[in-house]
Amino acid sequence: MTLSTILFDLDGTLVDTAPDLAYALNALLLENGIEEKSYKVIKPLVAHGGKALITMGFECNESHPEFTQRHQRLLQIYTDNIDKHAKTFEGIDDLLALIKQRKLLWGIVTNKPENLSYLLLEKLGVKPDVVVCGDTLEHSKPHPAPLLYACAQLAVDPKSCLFVGDDKNDMIAGKNAGIKTVAVTYGYGTVAQDWGYDYLIDYPQEIQRLI
Secondary structure, three states, X not given: OOOOEEEEOOEOOOEEOHHHHHHHHXXXXXXXXXXXXXXXXXXXXXXXXXXXXXXXXXXXXXXXXXXXXXXXXXXXXXXXXXXXXXXXXXXXXXXXHHHHHOOOEEEEEOOOOHHHHHXXXXXXXXXXXXXXXXXXXXXXXXXXHHHHHHHHHHOOOHHHEEEEEOOHHHHHHXXXXXXXXXXXXXXXXXXXXXXXXXXXXXXXXXXXXXX
């Protein structure tokens, strides 16, 4: 089937948000008299969201009485600094221009909350055809529902789409939605063969050969 649409994960695939999330976590740790964590330690956890950062930074789980308060404060700091360092990965802007030139549709399917996703995209001037966030539906990735919802919003067949992501949950969601998947090695996770991806790329420019 002819390609109609390319869907992207957001953090670690389309936009490099790790530096600002690392900044927010370390600012919160310092507020609580705790030593900063290295960027190398923080970066792999970014794909798993703010709660994973709190768990690592404070060495506690969600049953801790201050967990929710800490998580909310982390999100507040991050929101205030959401575009401090964030930028699209090298090659993404050219890729999006090519997608537009080829008259293809494109969108974002992320587990990031709507308020943060839309704020970030507005700050960066990125305008996809559809955005589905972690709290848009009852289910988020790795459930296929967000991807299928994106396809429905665009009125396209999932079989005519590609989904690009940097996390195993992206590949699981894509497979279960009947969408061909592209795993990227430049993101925040360490790609493993058992992810079940259809294509593997090291740079955004490599997606051009698929379209």
